Amino acid sequence: MSKKVMLAMSGGVDSSASAILLLEAGYELFGATLQLFSRKEAEKDGACGASSDIEDARRVAQLLGFPHEVFPFSDRFREQVIDRFVSEYCAGNTPNPCIDCNREIKFGALLDQALARGFDAMATGHYARVERDRTTGRWLLKKAADERKDQTYVLYQLTQEQLAHVLFPLGNLRKDEVRAIAMQHGLVNAQKPDSQDICFIPDGDYAAFIRHDTGIDSPQGRFIDAHGNTLGTHQGLIHYTVGQRKGLGVTFGKPMYVLAKNARDNTVTLGEDKKLFTCEMEVARVNLISVDTLSSPMRVQAKARYRHAAQPATLYPVVQGRARVVFDEPQRAITPGQAAVFYDGELVVGGGTIVAD
Template sequence: MGQSVYLGMSGGVDSSVSALLLQQAGYDVSGVNLRLFHNEDIGEGREKTCCSLADAEDARAVAARLGIPFYVFDFSGVFRETVIADFVSEYEAGRTPNPCVVCNRAVKFGALLQRVRTLHGEYVATGHYARVERDEDTGRWLLKRGADRSKDQSYFLYMLTQEQLSHTLFPLGGLYKTQVRALAEEHGLVNARKRDSQDICFAPDGDYAAFIERTTGRPSPAGDFVDGEGRVLGRHKGFIRYTRGQHKGLGLSVEPPLYVLDKDPETGAIRLGQDGELWTRTLTAKDVNWISVSEPGGPMRVTAKTRYSQREATAVAEPLPGGGLRLTFDEPQRAVTPGQAVVLYDGETVVGGGTIER
């Protein structure tokens, strides 16, 4: 009997092929579908593009085909108290959160790993495109990019601790998406051609404001658009409906175009300005998690991403007292947004990351 691993199975092709690869590698694999919310959490009858009953049945069908046990773990409580609560409170505070980062920290590699350890399992596995390796010189566990750069998900995993990394497997880390789909076809998996979900699971239509209003039971207050001197330029349709750098949907006919610069949760005002005011060379971050090093002894050259979809830029990272980080870019960066994650790299290796403060 191989080492015991519990694999998060969403019903998609990535986690299904992960099950196949783990089984072929000799692990004792159990499939786990995570129930993260109930209908009342997202709005009764609303169509979802992931985490649906149909997705759970696809996962169950793959587990049956591979002959592995399959379980459903109800983590809707912890999901609601951490991911959704953080999402709502951050937007209401004028920031733009990244719920996938919070979910990985609190649920997939938090609550799930804790449950797995109580069941005497050795590992948690997921279908993320990333790699875990051990640095034999330092003894530290490293998080590395997935081989398929177009699918690399290391950005969303920067918060994993040394303990979590030591009990985590990413079977797809060395594969390309085309290889994953080919393996699924070869082994007759039902979801070989299933499209990838690009959505936040609890707001698949992308209307975050409507989700927040349903969750809180109150509309987001309207308020003023103001300029740098505080002069009123017009009225906005709800504080939570706008994010830094936004230009479309402001409803203002002015030249040159205006962009959201920042938001004041105290007054509900949203300050607008020119594109040039969105560019900065420095940021600070909080809740920093260091991975490849315990903490830099001083300034450290890195590349960094302030959004998942962007190409990283060269910068100098300096640790701050209290677990913070100052990052100074070689070239100005546009629309660095409080609440988002900044992730630091050294080549293929994730150095660490944190939550952008300003």
């Protein structure tokens, strides 16, 4: 009997091409599209789960001949992704809401729905690979064959229980191959552009979104130097991020950069570019994938931002969910709130959230 698979369909080419591959592999398929916004919010250009995206997913399912359903998760998405993003950003951190969405919504609520309905697995259009270690029995998360499209950075929080029920049909393909598959089958979205930025802030203006969402303007505070001396007045923490130079609104006769933000005393620390470089970072809420525990230092390649290349580092033992990471070479603008993901070659060792010292 063929395995039953629920496919998360965004309306984009990746999940649609995944449907073709799964059907060709003999799976019994069911399409699921997440409605993450209210009807009014979903009409915004670029919003994930917009009405046009839902319709694209429905049309692909109809063309390929499998059932499709829309899952209304807007309340959950608001509480577990948007509200958390706003809270963390206002607290001086720079979170990645895609990671929260994967943990709480796609591989949380939707996977729970799939298993409760008797499906054997859930598939998505992510570029990643899952394998089982025949020696240890652990499920392993591996980089996609096309490392330029690899999305394991936003998947590092997947647990063993989740990985056991997840399929990534695109893990061994390049993007051009995926589009070719969609075109060969006449899919309406074969040339649809890839989504960019944060789905609920398509224009990338975080400060404007937070002001509109909360109805509150971030209060002014002090620009300070590393010794606590006042340098000027900032326009609210939400307007700045670590490493920023432009848009400070003040001049100092030399280039100055945001070194840190402190929500407790509402200060933004400024300094020279060289002060942004450090070899160490601390991570919290560590999730390990390739190993069960880490009791001795391990050599890894560590990635501290989605678009940054992984760099050689040493990951020290994880104690109560926290760990210290020491890079071989200084890294620029390590930012609290961002994810740090650790690799051993193609394998994802695990990852955590960067925290301030």
